[in-house]
Amino acid sequence: MTVADERLVRTGVARRLLIRPELGAVVGAVAVFGFFASQSATFRSIEGVANWLDPASTLGIMAVAIALLMIGGEFDLSAGVLTGTTGLIMVILATRYGLPIWAAMLVALVVALLIGFVNGLIVVRTKLPSFIVTLGTFLMLQGVNLGVTKALTGTVQVSGLRKAEGYEEARALLAGTIPVGGTDFRVAILWWIGVTALATWVLTRTRAGNWIFAVGGDDQAARAVGVPAERTKIALFMTTAVAAWLVGSIMALRFTSVQANSGIGQEFIYIIAAVIGGCLLTGGYGSAIGAALGAVIFGMADKGIVFAGWDADWFKFFLGAMLLLATLANRFVRRYAEEVRH
Amino acid sequence: MTAIDEKTPAGAASALLEVRAAGKTFGGVIALRDVSMRVCAGEVTCVLGDNGAGKSTLIKILSGMHAPDSGEYLVDGVPAAFTSPRDALDRGIATLYQDLAMIPLMSVWRNFFLGSEPRLGWGPFRRFDVARAKHVVREELRSMGIDIRDVDQPVGTLSGGERQSVAIARAVHFGARVLILDEPTSALGVKQAGVVLRYIAQARDRGLGVVFITHNPHHAYPIGDRFLLLNRGASLGEYGKADITREELTSLMAGGAELEQLAHELSRGDPAG
Numbered sequence: 001m002t003v004a005d006e007r008l009v010r011t012g013v014a015r016r017l018l019i020r021p022e023l024g025a026v027v028g029a030v031a032v033f034g035f036f037a038s039q040s041a042t043f044r045s046i047e048g049v050a051n052w053l054d055p056a057s058t059l060g061i062m063a064v065a066i067a068l069l070m071i072g073g074e075f076d077l078s079a080g081v082l083t084g085t086t087g088l089i090m091v092i093l094a095t096r097y098g099l100p101i102w103a104a105m106l107v108a109l110v111v112a113l114l115i116g117f118v119n120g121l122i123v124v125r126t127k128l129p130s131f132i133v134t135l136g137t138f139l140m141l142q143g144v145n146l147g148v149t150k151a152l153t154g155t156v157q158v159s160g161l162r163k164a165e166g167y168e169e170a171r172a173l174l175a176g177t178i179p180v181g182g183t184d185f186r187v188a189i190l191w192w193i194g195v196t197a198l199a200t201w202v203l204t205r206t207r208a209g210n211w212i213f214a215v216g217g218d219d220q221a222a223r224a225v226g227v228p229a230e231r232t233k234i235a236l237f238m239t240t241a242v243a244a245w246l247v248g249s250i251m252a253l254r255f256t257s258v259q260a261n262s263g264i265g266q267e268f269i270y271i272i273a274a275v276i277g278g279c280l281l282t283g284g285y286g287s288a289i290g291a292a293l294g295a296v297i298f299g300m301a302d303k304g305i306v307f308a309g310w311d312a313d314w315f316k317f318f319l320g321a322m323l324l325l326a327t328l329a330n331r332f333v334r335r336y337a338e339e340v341r342h
Numbered sequence: 343m344t345a346i347d348e349k350t351p352a353g354a355a356s357a358l359l360e361v362r363a364a365g366k367t368f369g370g371v372i373a374l375r376d377v378s379m380r381v382c383a384g385e386v387t388c389v390l391g392d393n394g395a396g397k398s399t400l401i402k403i404l405s406g407m408h409a410p411d412s413g414e415y416l417v418d419g420v421p422a423a424f425t426s427p428r429d430a431l432d433r434g435i436a437t438l439y440q441d442l443a444m445i446p447l448m449s450v451w452r453n454f455f456l457g458s459e460p461r462l463g464w465g466p467f468r469r470f471d472v473a474r475a476k477h478v479v480r481e482e483l484r485s486m487g488i489d490i491r492d493v494d495q496p497v498g499t500l501s502g503g504e505r506q507s508v509a510i511a512r513a514v515h516f517g518a519r520v521l522i523l524d525e526p527t528s529a530l531g532v533k534q535a536g537v538v539l540r541y542i543a544q545a546r547d548r549g550l551g552v553v554f555i556t557h558n559p560h561h562a563y564p565i566g567d568r569f570l571l572l573n574r575g576a577s578l579g580e581y582g583k584a585d586i587t588r589e590e591l592t593s594l595m596a597g598g599a600e601l602e603q604l605a606h607e608l609s610r611g612d613p614a615g
């Protein structure tokens with residue numbers, strides 16, 4: 001064993017650090033923070049932090065769910081538009097049909113679970129790429145959101161949630177603020193941290209987590225040792241849908257209205273955050289904390305560019321550069337991990 | 343295991359598995375006809391034969407994937423009626439195929455317990471007992487003399503031989519009494535093949551019955567206790583180690599006369615070539 005221990009010391013530490021999926025996101029987050037903090041005093045103030053954690057939180061909840069799905073080897077392009085669908089269902093039921101907020105949210109949750117289930121079922125049964133299947137759901141939901149909203153209101157938004165029964169309580173729970181050191185932080189930040197912690201626990205400390213890595217890493221091999229691959233994947237699509245429902249509800253309660261095109265275009269931002277957080281596009285590898293950090297980088301860049309007094313157009317350039325860097329780093333990690341040694 | 347060479351071919355020990363005059367056809371193809379073999383505890387039975395000889399078909403019968411069309415398959419002396427590989431696994435018959443069903447990006451310990459994770463706690467707090475999993479893997483690998491630097495490393499970073507060894511240790515841990523290996527050494531270099539053969543010997547010494555499929559007599563001869571030779575679906579006989587030399591095995595396996603014919607054809611200046 002002395003020989004083995006000696007080798008462990010030589011290669012163990014470096015390798016363990018290198019193959020942590022969130023390494024890139026940690027380095028990236030520190031670098032981006034340092035950069036904008038040096039450019040703008042507001043950015044590094046507590047108000048600034050509260051400001052850029054706000055977009056990071058709702059994006060983060062989705063990015064973490066998408067990360068789980070991507071580790072499980074699938075994509076969901078309908079996740080963004082689903083935040084709009086669930087928000088619309090909730091506001092329409094509460095304002096047009098007089099349902100209490102909680103009942104409206106429950107209905108929206110059931111619809112979300114159903115959509116997630118159908119997405120998952122189609123993917124596992126047809127074995128079509130989830131990219132295509134959820135692109136289909138994405139377009140369908142986009143059409144439904146617009147069509148139903150226009151038919152009901154004659155406009156492209158539904159509003160008036162403030163008058164609904166239970167609004168104040170629901171808002172306090174999901175979309176309120178809590179003062180920390182004299183600054184108001186969005187309560188969604190707590191939800192985001194909670195979701196990240198739960199996802200991390202599931203991934204690293206439960207049997208389900210082992211199955212998620214396995215179905216994403218090698219579907220056939222996982223089945224061969226008795227992993228219920230289909231159930232695992234369907235559950236992942238449903239988890240993503242629940243996250244979309246949570247974010248949809250947070251947004252609707254915060255703005256008391258929902259645009260019919262809400263959430264469209266966000267689906268790629270979730271994937272980008274997950275990839276910056278170390279998820280491989282090919283599945284089987286990644287981390288929830290990494291995806292949460294990917295969302296932090298996104299939030300910092302989003303607000304930091306404004307604080308630094310630049311044109312907001314530069315944000316997209318920045319995002320693209322981060323994505324390229326992260327993908328290159330991930331490819332290196334994958335090669336390193338998969339390389340067969342003799 | 344000191345008296346391997348004195349072992350009698352018929353085997354005094356009671357057989358874990360026994361196949362009697364088994365046959366299997368696929369449509370018009372006779373994949374296997376009238377083949378008999380036995381697998382005993384603490385012995386290695388090698389199945390040798392050229393491509394298409396029926397080796398894989400035979401082990402698919404043993405592992406519960408196919409039922410034989412004719413003949414008998416006995417497990418512990420009782421006729422077996424397996425409907426799936428799961429049934430065979432539940433009786434302690436583990437089959438390791440070439441791809442081994444391991445996930446390259448997952449760590450050794452995660453792979454080891456994949457599909458049979460030990461758990462702790464209750465209800466929604468039920469969790470993967472990670473500490474125990476790592477401990478068990480370390481102990482199992484060590485007790486088989488497998489030198490893996492770190493059970494946290496991804497399986498993809500292991501060499502082919504190390505992967506085979508981990509798969510063997512996994513089967514042993516999950517209570518396999520019979521280990522069936524389909525060409526475990528065919529893709530490996532000389533050194534790596536030696537490593538795998540050593541762990542096959544380890545499993546044998548622990549009292550498992552091993553079925554080792556190969557088309558390399560040089561891998562089979564040193565470790566085998568009995569040798570079943572297949573040719574075009576038919577048995578060329580089952581030999582005990584004492585009954586056959588390595589040279590005889592090699593020439594039987596290659597189909598002696600055919601090899602001479604080949605040597606003749608390939609020799610330089612042959613006008614018929």
Ligand SMILES: Nc1ncnc2c1ncn2[C@@H]1O[C@H](COP(=O)(O)OP(=O)(O)OP(=O)(O)O)[C@@H](O)[C@H]1O
Nearest residue numbers: 368371372373391392393394395396397398399400
């Ligand atoms: N499912 C099947 N359907 C039809 N024919 C089959 C099937 N499985 C095997 N065969 C045929 O049975 C014969 C024996 O095949 P088998 O795979 O058992 O050979 P093998 O000895 O394992 O060969 P190799 O060394 O190439 O692995 C071959 O002619 C093959 O084409």
Ligand SMILES: [Mg+2]
Nearest residue numbers: 397398399524
């Ligand atoms: Mg074969």
